Amino acid sequence: xxxxxxxRDEQNGQLGVAVQTHWFAVGAICPWVEAxxxxxxxxxMVEVSYGPKSLDFLREGKSAQEALDGLIxxxxxxxxxxxxxxxxxxxxxxxxxxxxxxxxxxxxxxxxSVQANMMKNDxxxxxxxxxxxxxxxxxxxxxxxxxxxxxxxxxxxRGKQSAAMLVAKGEKSDEPWRHVLVNLRVDDHPEPLxxxxxxxxxxxxxxxxxxGDALLAKDLNEAAREKYSLAAAIAPDIEELPFWQAVxxxxxxxxxxxxxxxxxxxxxxxxxxxxxxxLPPSGLLKDDMDMMKRILAVxxx
Numbered sequence: 001x002x003x004x005x006x007x008r009d010e011q012n013g014q015l016g017v018a019v020q021t022h023w024f025a026v027g028a029i030c031p032w033v034e035a036x037x038x039x040x041x042x043x044x045m046v047e048v049s050y051g052p053k054s055l056d057f058l059r060e061g062k063s064a065q066e067a068l069d070g071l072i073x074x075x076x077x078x079x080x081x082x083x084x085x086x087x088x089x090x091x092x093x094x095x096x097x098x099x100x101x102x103x104x105x106x107x108x109x110x111x112x113s114v115q116a117n118m119m120k121n122d123x124x125x126x127x128x129x130x131x132x133x134x135x136x137x138x139x140x141x142x143x144x145x146x147x148x149x150x151x152x153x154x155x156x157x158r159g160k161q162s163a164a165m166l167v168a169k170g171e172k173s174d175e176p177w178r179h180v181l182v183n184l185r186v187d188d189h190p191e192p193l194x195x196x197x198x199x200x201x202x203x204x205x206x207x208x209x210x211x212g213d214a215l216l217a218k219d220l221n222e223a224a225r226e227k228y229s230l231a232a233a234i235a236p237d238i239e240e241l242p243f244w245q246a247v248x249x250x251x252x253x254x255x256x257x258x259x260x261x262x263x264x265x266x267x268x269x270x271x272x273x274x275x276x277x278x279l280p281p282s283g284l285l286k287d288d289m290d291m292m293k294r295i296l297a298v299x300x301x
Contacts, residue, residue: 001101001158002030002043002082003116003124003150005132008090009139010111013170014181015039015086018143020163020192022156027164027185035179036172038064038087044100044117045080054085064093082106084113088170109133114146120154127153140167140182140200147193163192165200181207205235213248221254239265243272251285255294263298273299 004019017031017039032040032051038058042050050071057067064085072078072095079099086092090111096104103122106115107129114128131149135142143165151160167182184199186192212227228245235241243265249258265272276295279285 001118001156002026002041003114003119003128003147003155004030004041004043004084005112005114005128005143005146006039006041006084006086006092007112007132007139007143008039008086008088009170010090013088014139014167015088015170016139016143016165016167016182017041018140018147018163018165018196019043020147020151020155020160020196022158022161024162025185025187026162027187031164031166033166033168033180034059035168035176036088036170037176038067038085039166039168040083040085041115042081042083043115044082044097044104045077047075047077047081050081050083054083058085058087063087063089064091068093068095082115082117084115086111086113088172114150116150118157119150120157124150124153124155140165143167144193144197144200147196151193160190160192162187162189163196165196202235202238205231205238205241208234209241209244212245216248216252239268239272243275247276247279247285250291250295255291259294259298262295263301266299270299 002019002021006017008015015033017033019026019030019041029046029048030041030043034055037055040051040054053071054067064087068085079097081097082100084094092108092113094106094108094113094115096106100117103119104117105125107125114125116124127149128146132142132146135145163186165182165184169179173179186195189195208227208231212224215224231241242261246258246261280287
């Protein structure tokens with residue numbers, strides 16, 4: 001009852017899965033990913049355990065096919081399942097059970113698999129393959145292109161309700177949660193793919209802010225300002241981005257650059273001024289009375 005894609009980026013090893021369906025909160029049950037291990041989607045008559053168990057097998061060194069074969073062999077209802085797995089080497093395994101509701105099928109290519117069931121027609125997964133191969137940009141954008149192509153080709157015969165996307169880095173780690181690049185869910189929305197695309201842009205904006213903070217900590221001021229500017233351009237209506245930019249400037253002694261940013265933020269919402277007052281006790285802004293007076297003075301400008 002879903003269309004999805006699992007993929008590995010050949011250039012940087014990133015692993016991802018993206019999905020849309022006419023069902024509430026698809027992101028809670030279908031997509032699974034772990035940095036340096038693999039990505040999985042479990043759908044049709046969902047057996048959620050296929051997700052974590054597949055990752056367990058991959059973590060032990062089994063291939064995508066070995067992981068999937070082991071699970072299917074133990075499943076009396078494997079005819080109702082649709083599952084796709086990509087491992088850290090880009091090997092693909094996919095299963096579309098013979099009892100999946102039509103139209104149902106899948107296509108695989110180098111480092112990716114697209115699959116769908118209960119579709120309006122059987123052109124959905126070929127359209128996904130074509131769109132993914134033709135798309136440019138990072139893995140997230142290319143997977144999103146595949147989802148849009150599926151919807152344009154007919155999509156789920158029931159309509160649309162939720163979508164999700166997970167992307168993780170390619171390197172294996174004892175702390176894989178630190179290497180998740182995208183973790184987005186649209187649980188209930190009339191246009192889940194449009195909302196997912198919007199969230200991807202915001203996700204990128206906050207990533208750029210974090211990159212800017214890291215550069216500023218290294219005194220790479222011009223590079224940091226460029227990152228902040230890019231973030232603000234992506235999400236100009238989000239006050240949070242310039243607020244923390246101003247806080248970072250102020251905390252590193254660049255109060256003249258911080259003041260006009262604070263002023264614009266405070267004009268939109270004076271609550272941010274109260275938040276500034278609360279930062280020093282938490283160690284998130286240096287405790288400097290003169291600096292605080294200058295910051296709060298812009299409220300009256």
